[in-house]
Amino acid sequence: MASRFQKLRQLVRQRRRLHQLGECTIALDAMGTDHGPEVLLEGAFLAVTQYPTLSVICTGPQGRLRSILRHHGWQHPRLHIVDAPEVVGMHEAPSDSLRKRNSSVAVAARLVLENRAQGMVSAGNTGATMATTLLMWRTLPGISRPAISAILPHPDRPCVLLDVGANVDCKPRHLLHFAIMGSVYSRYMFYRRHPKVALLSIGEEETKGNELVLAARELLAETNLNFAGNAEGRDLVKGKFDVVVCDGFVGNIVLKFGEAVVEFIIESIKQEVQKSLVSQLGAVAMMPALRNFKRQVDYAEFGGAPLLGVRGNCIIAHGSSHAKAIKNAIRVAAEMAEAHVNDHIVEAMRENGLLKGAAEAHGRLASVK
């Protein structure tokens, strides 16, 4: 548990960062989400209203987006629209989505490539977002596979879990890269000085794990990371580690299972409560406490999952995001750009001798921050 003082210091730092947030533009793929573009545009409006130096460019069918903004009175001088006539469906195959060169996600990614935006947010088809950014931006030097990183909630110590779905079959060196990326993210986004990194496995002992984990363990022990060995499933919610690494198959199952368990418990308690009047009155009295709890585990506070390993800042928001989550995702994308997370990843790769040549490191990176 962090002391009150540590918490306060963290809060002060975060506040300072938000005030210092320089001029920054984020592209928002305004199509996708389960709730339609309204939610996304409302999130964008909330973001520009709350952060005085932030601009947002929404991409999508111009006419439709404009009429929504007009209808709700969400016009703002720092809220722009760039036309993207095509839309990628939620269940479209990534390879098909790449053919739509004027889709909302492709236009958003292009804005980043052309440096008209410093980052992007998408709540649409995750596969399409990954394929588009990967093709257009490429990976960071030395990194062969990008990873989606979920932020698991904890009152004192959020945990970066990666990969949660980008790569189903991984090699040990991929887990090594994930560990480096997660460690940099935790350090520059959550101010953990020496992020504690662990491999997700089935026991703490170093002999425990499958072939992948055992091989990755050897690689991780040779890095300059604060590598702490294995994490068990139960450690993910206990605030023991800052970064937990796994392949995308395990990560995705764990993440979806966790979400469902939280829903299941809340739903079960609700049903039980409704069975008696006394319970219902009790629930009313407990409401503020329950609301506080919900805020603690609400992924919306973290805004979304950063896609790490590509040459650009991309936040993948949950398909069921509401406006607040989108606003936070936009803020996180801006903070990622400000914190130069990608530059620090390249630096960390170099420190660990994982860049093949200096040429690669200095290549295309300068063009995309």
Add this chain to the structure above:
Amino acid sequence: MASRFQKLRQLVRQRRRLHQLGECTIALDAMGTDHGPEVLLEGAFLAVTQYPTLSVICTGPQGRLRSILRHHGWQHPRLHIVDAPEVVGMHEAPSDSLRKRNSSVAVAARLVLENRAQGMVSAGNTGATMATTLLMWRTLPGISRPAISAILPHPDRPCVLLDVGANVDCKPRHLLHFAIMGSVYSRYMFYRRHPKVALLSIGEEETKGNELVLAARELLAETNLNFAGNAEGRDLVKGKFDVVVCDGFVGNIVLKFGEAVVEFIIESIKQEVQKSLVSQLGAVAMMPALRNFKRQVDYAEFGGAPLLGVRGNCIIAHGSSHAKAIKNAIRVAAEMAEAHVNDHIVEAMRENGLLKGAAEAHGRLASVK
């Protein structure tokens, strides 16, 4: 959701089964658990008191067990003790445990081998229990790897998840065997006529999954099981499937994570509630509802995880089990013996053409039920 009628019918069947439970003896490894042998002996005493045709043989250091029984007044004509002077530590390597031929777990397994007991329960070192039963009993014909099966709670449809830790690196044919064993268990223990079987993966589409899942999918499609494709992490608590199959690495992480999430949520709500008097009063009013909920997700109701695939009935109880969980584990071991689950597994293997020769099927099986 099962209808009220279905639920009622299920209840009637279960009641009938308990009344019909014939003469049956279960061996209980009375050492292990985080709470010491008292809890185990109390569980055994509760079991013989509640079930009139059940006998329990507790194995462990005779003097110590006897004095505990005497001290608490837990003597009963159907509660026996067989001396086992050696004890396997919770963190001892399975290979070391095998050297202790008179450990509580080895003596319990030998009682089953000699047909003096029809099943056993252990809450001790899981690795040692597996190694001992595997060495002494061997696997069922055609099965190369036994699997630990967790029962995930659901108000209408408990889900058998296997493997949850016996095998970290699996081949597709192992998942196939797990599916057959889980299906038989669900059918004969939970009365699901055509248990719906799924593979744990990262999406419902048949192209989603890692290499292992994709290969296992093809094998499963050729069986006579009610195979329903892929299950996602979120489906595990939604009552969509009766059996979900995965390798022991994924299963173990998911299980431990789930337990921790439930604890985390209950703990967080408790902490929030304690912050205000009104909330505390509310919590008191909600108590019966919360207690009902807790019963729903309490693994103790299911008593433990059956170890499927060995030639004998073995229930692995949780290390933190209390007396009630032990009592239920003993009941489940007896029910497994009564339901001839292992015979039905062999039958299902034969139906699916997975027995190499009839000789193997008729070999040692007759000696151990």
